[in-house]
Amino acid sequence: MITIGLDMMGGDFAPLEAVKGAAAFFAENHTTVQLALIGDEEKITPLLATYSLPATQYHIVHAPQVIEMHEHPTKALKEKQQSSIAIGFHLLASGKIDAFISAGNTGAMMVGALFSIKTIEGVLRPTIGAYMPRENGSLGLLVDVGLNADCKPENLNQFAVLGSLFAEHVLKIKHPKTGLVNLGEEEGKGNILAQATYPLLNENKHINFIGNIEGRDILIDKSDVMVCEGFTGNVVLKLAESVYDIVKRRNITDEHFERFNFETYGGVPVLGVAKPVIIGHGISGTTAFKNMINIAQRMIEVDLTEKIKESFK
Amino acid sequence: MITIGLDMMGGDFAPLEAVKGAAAFFAENHTTVQLALIGDEEKITPLLATYSLPATQYHIVHAPQVIEMHEHPTKALKEKQQSSIAIGFHLLASGKIDAFISAGNTGAMMVGALFSIKTIEGVLRPTIGAYMPRENGSLGLLVDVGLNADCKPENLNQFAVLGSLFAEHVLKIKHPKTGLVNLGEEEGKGNILAQATYPLLNENKHINFIGNIEGRDILIDKSDVMVCEGFTGNVVLKLAESVYDIVKRRNITDEHFERFNFETYGGVPVLGVAKPVIIGHGISGTTAFKNMINIAQRMIEVDLTEKIKESFK
Incomplete structure (x- = not known):
C-alpha cells in the first residue's frame, strides 16, 4: 500500500x-x-x-x-x-x-x-517542467518553466537528465528524444548559454540528444524533452496557455486545441x-x-x- | 519622388x-x-x-x-x-x-x-522585431527576435526606444505602451537581465513603460511594444508562427488566426x-x-x- x-x-x-x-x-x-x-x-x-x-x-x-x-x-x-x-x-x-x-x-x-x-545528491538545482501537447496525442515535457530564471550550462544538462527520466518512466516514452531549445537548428547557434550547453548535452550518455530545436518545434513531436532556462520556458508556457484562451474566446472547437487546456494536466512534479x-x-x-x-x-x-x-x- | x-x-x-x-x-x-x-x-x-x-x-x-x-x-x-x-x-x-x-x-x-x-550614433546595437497579431485587429511589435541573442540592460532599453518610435510613426500607435517580457508581473521578478532592465525602462522618458508583461500577454493588446533579448524573442516568434501551421493542418478557419500567417506581413525593418x-x-x-x-x-x-x-x- x-x-x-x-x-x-x-x-x-x-x-x-x-x-x-x-x-x-x-x-x-x-x-x-x-x-x-x-x-x-x-x-x-x-x-x-x-x-x-x-x-x-x-x-x-x-x-x-x-x-x-x-x-x-x-x-x-x-x-x-x-x-x-x-x-x-x-x-x-x-x-x-x-x-x-x-x-x-x-x-x-x-x-x-x-x-x-x-x-x-549531485543535483545542483531541482527543476519544474510543463507538458506540451502534440498533434499525435502525446505529451512533451518542457523544462525549466520558471523555477530557475538564470542557469548555467551544467543546470540545463541536469534538467535534460531529470526530464528524460520523468519522460521515460512516468510518461512511458522509450528513449525520449531530448532537444535544446534554441534560435536555430545548427550546432553553434544560440546565445552564450545555449552554445555552451550543446556540447554537454551532446556528450551526455544519460540522454538521447537530438540537437537544437526551435520555437516552431515545441508544439510538434520533434523531441520529447525540451530543455531551456526557466525564463524562456516560462514565457513559452504562458504563451501556449494563452493560445487556449484565444481558441475559447473565438468559439473554436478542436480536439487538439482542447489539449492546450493546461488545467486538465493538473500539475507537474518538482524534479x-x-x-x-x-x-x-x-x-x-x-x-x-x-x-x-x-x-x-x-x-x-x-x-x-x-x-x-x-x-x- | x-x-x-x-x-x-x-x-x-x-x-x-x-x-x-x-x-x-x-x-x-x-x-x-x-x-x-x-x-x-x-x-x-x-x-x-x-x-x-x-x-x-x-x-x-x-x-x-x-x-x-x-x-x-x-x-x-x-x-x-x-x-x-x-x-x-x-x-x-x-x-x-x-x-x-x-x-x-x-x-x-x-x-x-x-x-x-x-x-x-548612440545606438549600441540595431535590432529586428516581429509583429504580433492581436484580437482587436492591431499589431504589436516584439523586439528583439533573434539579432541579439545575448543582451545587456542598456540594449533592451534601446530596443524599447527603437520599437516605440517604429510603433508610433509607422504603425501609427499614439504613445505606444511598452512592456518588458518577463516571467511575472511584479517589479523585481525575472532573471538578472530583466531585473536590471526594469528600472532603466521605468526611468526612460522616451517610452510609455507599463511594466512587466508575461507570455500570456504577448498575443493580447496589453502592450504595443514588447521588449526582450533575441533568444526568447526568437523562440516566441517561431512558436507563434507554428500556431498558424497547426490551425491550417486542422482545417480551422478563423479570421484572427489568419493573421498568424506571418508571411503576409512581409518583413520588418532593421531598427x-x-x-x-x-x-x-x-x-x-x-x-x-x-x-x-x-x-x-x-x-x-x-x-x-x-x-x-x-x-x-
Whole structure:
C-alpha cells in the first residue's frame, strides 16, 4: 500500500474539486493507494460522504490553517505550521506519506519542496517542467518553466537528465528524444548559454540528444524533452496557455486545441528533490486532481526518485 | 519622388512574387514612389510587361548574380559584388535609393545592413522585431527576435526606444505602451537581465513603460511594444508562427488566426541603422512584397531615421 498526501485546501476550487478528483481516481479502481486527505476536517467530511469515497482507502489529517494564494511563501510556511501545506511536507519528510500533492500557493510549495525535502545528491538545482501537447496525442515535457530564471550550462544538462527520466518512466516514452531549445537548428547557434550547453548535452550518455530545436518545434513531436532556462520556458508556457484562451474566446472547437487546456494536466512534479512533490495549477478541477494523483502513484511505483539517484551517482 | 530599391531575386518565389507585389503596390496609386528593381534584367523584363507595371514608376538595375539562401553571408557578399543584395546596399549607401527591401538571404541582409549602412550614433546595437497579431485587429511589435541573442540592460532599453518610435510613426500607435517580457508581473521578478532592465525602462522618458508583461500577454493588446533579448524573442516568434501551421493542418478557419500567417506581413525593418532596410520572409508572396514596399514608403515619409537620431542625441 502506498500513501499519497493530498492538500484538500489548495487551489481556487478547494476542497470540492480535490474531493471530486479523489473520487474520480478511486472510481478507476486503485486499490493499492491510500490517500491522506490533508485539510479542514469539518469542511472535508460532508463532501466525502456526498462523493462516496471508499472508506478504507483514505484518512483525514486535520489541518486547521490554510496558506492563501497571495501570502508570502517563506513567511506563511513559517507562521502557519498547522496549514495543510506545512503539515503535508512534515508528513512527507517523516515518511508518513510517499508523495505530496497541492494546487495551493505555488511559492509555498516550492519553498517546502526545496527546504523540507532534500535535493537529491549531485543535483545542483531541482527543476519544474510543463507538458506540451502534440498533434499525435502525446505529451512533451518542457523544462525549466520558471523555477530557475538564470542557469548555467551544467543546470540545463541536469534538467535534460531529470526530464528524460520523468519522460521515460512516468510518461512511458522509450528513449525520449531530448532537444535544446534554441534560435536555430545548427550546432553553434544560440546565445552564450545555449552554445555552451550543446556540447554537454551532446556528450551526455544519460540522454538521447537530438540537437537544437526551435520555437516552431515545441508544439510538434520533434523531441520529447525540451530543455531551456526557466525564463524562456516560462514565457513559452504562458504563451501556449494563452493560445487556449484565444481558441475559447473565438468559439473554436478542436480536439487538439482542447489539449492546450493546461488545467486538465493538473500539475507537474518538482524534479530533483528526494521525494515526489507535485505542484498543481491554482485553477485545478476534478480531472487535474485525478491526474495528479495518478502521476504521483506512477512516480512512486516506478521509484523515480531512486532512478534519479542512480543517474546522479 | 522617393526611390525604393527592391531585390527582385530574393525569396523562394522570386522574381515572380516580387513583380506581382510591385504591381499590387502601384495598383493602389503610389505616384510619389519610384521603384528600383534590382535583379536579372532578362528574367524580370518579360514579367513586368505581363503584370503591367507603370513604365514611369520603375527602372531596372541589372544584377547578374544572386546570393542563394544557403550561402555564407559574409563570404557571399564579398565574392558576389554583382549580386542583387550587394548592389542594393551599394545603391542605398550612395544615396541612389532611399530604402532597400529584400526577401533573400537573411544573414547577408543583416551583414549588409550592419556593415554597408552605419549604425545611428548612440545606438549600441540595431535590432529586428516581429509583429504580433492581436484580437482587436492591431499589431504589436516584439523586439528583439533573434539579432541579439545575448543582451545587456542598456540594449533592451534601446530596443524599447527603437520599437516605440517604429510603433508610433509607422504603425501609427499614439504613445505606444511598452512592456518588458518577463516571467511575472511584479517589479523585481525575472532573471538578472530583466531585473536590471526594469528600472532603466521605468526611468526612460522616451517610452510609455507599463511594466512587466508575461507570455500570456504577448498575443493580447496589453502592450504595443514588447521588449526582450533575441533568444526568447526568437523562440516566441517561431512558436507563434507554428500556431498558424497547426490551425491550417486542422482545417480551422478563423479570421484572427489568419493573421498568424506571418508571411503576409512581409518583413520588418532593421531598427537602428542609418537608412531604411527591410528584411523579408523567404517565403514572401505578393501581399508580403506589397506590404514591405508600403512600410518602406512610410518609413521614408515620416523620416523614421531622423526621429531615431533625435532620440539618441
